Amino acid sequence: MTASNERNITRKEFVKGAGSALGMAFAMGLAGCSSEGGSSSASSSSASSSDSAAAADSSASGASEYILVTEGKLTGVSDMAYPPLESIPDGSTTPEGFEIDMMDALAKKLGLEMTWLSPTKFDTIIPMIKQGGKADVGVSAFTITDERKEEIDFTESYLDSNQGLVTQKIATDKTQEALDKSGKKIAVQSGTTGEDWVKENLPNATCVPLDDAIQAMTGVQSGLYNACVIDLPVASYMCTKSYTDLTVAISIATGEQYGIVVSKKNTKLTKDLNAAIEEMKSDGSLDELEKKWFGTTI
Template sequence: MKKKLSMLAAGALMVAALGMFGCSSGDPATQPTDNNSSANSTAPDNSAAANNDDAAVGGEIVLVNDGKLTVAASLDFPPFENLNTDGEAEGFEVDLMKAICDEMGLECNYLPSTKFDTIVPLISAGGKADVGVSGFTVTPERAKEIDFTDVIMDINQGVAVMKDSGITSVDQLEGKKIGAQSGTTGYEWALENVEGAEVLAFDEMTGVFAALQSGQVDAVAADLPVVQYYVLNAYQDAEVIAEVPTGEQYAIVVSKDNPALTKALNEAIAKLKADGTYDQLTQKWFGA
C-alpha cells in the first residue's frame, strides 16, 4: 500500500539532484544553463525583455484580486508543492512564491489544487489566477500561449521502476508501459524517446506512482527531484534507475496580457537571488 506523503527532508537522493539547481553564474539575474529540457522542449529566450518590448512592460500590473497574487498549482508535486497534513500548501515553489509576494508587497493566495494540464489555458484565459506554478518547463509550445518569467530552476527527467521489476536501464523499457502526469515533459519524453512504449497519462503524480506499484505501468517518467521524493518518502519499494539529461528549465507562468506583472516578478526573483533568500530555500528543500 502507498504510504501517506509527508514533507520530510529529501536527504541523500535529493542531494544528487542539487548540482542542477540555481543560477549558472554569480549574477542573480542570469538564467541557469546547466540542465533540463525535454527532447522537444528547447527553451526560448524567456527574459521579460524577450517576451515584451520596453514600452509594453511599462504598463500597470493587473491582478485578479487587489493586493493579492493568485496562484494556480497542482498541489501534488513535492518537493515543489504539496498539501501537508493540515491541508496547507507547502514546498520549494510555495516558499518561493511567498517570498516573491513579500518582495512585491502582495499577499500570496493559492487556489485549490488545479489539474496540471489546465493551468496554462487558465492563465491564458485570465480572470481566475495571476500566475501558474508546478514545475513548468519553458517550452516554445507553451510560450505561444503564455509568458514565462526568468528561469527559477534547472531540471532533468528521472525514471523509476519497482525494485523487483528486473528493469535496470531505459533501454529495457522498449515496448513497456510508462506512466506520466498528463501534459508534462515527462510524458512527452517517454512518448518520443522510448521505442514502442505505451505511455499512459494520469491527472496527478500520486496516480502515476499508484499505477506503478499496482503493476498498471512498468515505469514512471517525471522530473527527477519529484521522482526522487516519491521514492524516498512514499514508495520505498521503487527505485530510480536513470537521470535523463533533458536540460529543462522551470519558470513561472504569466498571461501575455500582463507584461508589467512579468517584469515585476523578474525583479523580485533577481532580488531574492541577490540577497541569498533563493539559496536558503534551495538549502531548506533540497539539502546542502
C-alpha cells in the same frame, strides 16, 4: 528534445543569477524601507516615518499597475501534487513546498499577499492563465518551452531540472532498451515534458497519461505500470520519503528550466517577478529554500 540514451546521473543546479544590478534596482523601487532606509545618522524620527510611508506608496503604486484577480493579492494556481515543490499534506488545507515558500517571498517583494486556488489539473493551468480572470500566475514546476511561450509568458528560470525514470527496486527491466517494448506501460503526468520524453524515446511502449505524479508513482508501486517518468527532483524525493520500494532507475539529462507562468497581458508583473527572482538569487535566499526542501544545495 532529441532522443537520448544518457544514463549518467546528473545533479540539478539552481540557476545562478548574475543580474545583481537588476535585483538592486527592484529592491530600491519596490521593497519596504528598513530602519537604515538610506537616512543619515542625523535623520529625525519624523523623516524616517516619511521615508517609510513613501516606500509603501511606491510599492502600492507598482502593484496597482498589475492586472490582478484580486486587488492587493497575487493569486496562484498549481496542481499541488508535486512534493517537495508543492503539495498539501494529509490532514491539512495549507500548501507547502519550495515553490510555495518562493512565491510567498516574491509576492512580498511586490507588496502583495500570496494566495492559492484549489488544486487544479496540470494541463489546464496554462489555458487558465491565458484566458485570465481566475489566477494571476501558474506555479507547478513548469518547464520553459517555446511551444508554451506561444500561449503565455514565462518569468526567468528559478530552478533547473532533469527527468527521472522510476521502477520498482525489484524490477528486472530497468533500462531504456528493456522498457521500449510492446506491452510495457509507462506512466506520466499529462501535458508534461516527461510525457514528451516517453513518446519520443520509448515509442514501442504504451504511454499512460495521468492527472498527477502521485498517481504515476502509486501505479508503479502496485505493478499496474512498469515505470513512470517525472521530474528528477520529485522522483528522488518521493522514492526517499514515500515510495521506498521504488528507485530512480535512469536519470535523464534533459536540461530543463522552471519558470512562473504569466499572462502575456501582464507584462509589468512578469518584469517585476523577474527582478524579484534575481534578487533572491543574489541574496542567497533561493539557496536557503533549496537547503530547506532538498536537504542540501544541488
